[in-house]
Amino acid sequence: MKQTTYTIQLGLNDKDEKIQLIPNETAKELVKKECIKYFGGASIQLIEWVYTHEDWTVITENTVSMYIITDKPINDFVANIKEKFNQESVAVAKAIEEIEFM
Numbered sequence: 001m002k003q004t005t006y007t008i009q010l011g012l013n014d015k016d017e018k019i020q021l022i023p024n025e026t027a028k029e030l031v032k033k034e035c036i037k038y039f040g041g042a043s044i045q046l047i048e049w050v051y052t053h054e055d056w057t058v059i060t061e062n063t064v065s066m067y068i069i070t071d072k073p074i075n076d077f078v079a080n081i082k083e084k085f086n087q088e089s090v091a092v093a094k095a096i097e098e099i100e101f102m
Helices: 024-039 075-084
Strands: 002-011 043-052 058-069 091-098
Touching: 002 043, 002 075, 024 043, 024 058, 024 075
Parallel strands: none
Antiparallel strands: 002 058, 002 091, 043 058
16 A cells, blocks of 8 residues: 655754763654654654765764654654754655555
8 A cells, every 4th residue: 555654754852952962862752752743653763864964974873763654744744853953954754655554
C-alpha cells in the first residue's frame, strides 16, 4: 500500500548558543514522546551530521533522526520540536512509498 513517509533530522545544537544544551538521551526521549503524541510512533535514532559553515568551519552535530509513516499533517509537529529544541530549522524529507507490514 502506498503511504507517506517523512525522515526528519533534528540537530541538537541550540541556534543561539551554537552548542548542544540537551543531552543525547534526554533529547531522544523528548522526541519519542512527541512522536507518540502526534503520530502514535516512529523510528528514532541518534546520528551525527557533519557540515561546513559559510566560512568553511567544519561542524559535527548530534542529531535525532525520525522516520515517520503518516498521512497526518506534520507542520504542527515540526513547529513544536523546533520550539522545544530552539532550532531555526529542521531537515524534512517526504516520500510516497510502497509499504507493507508482513
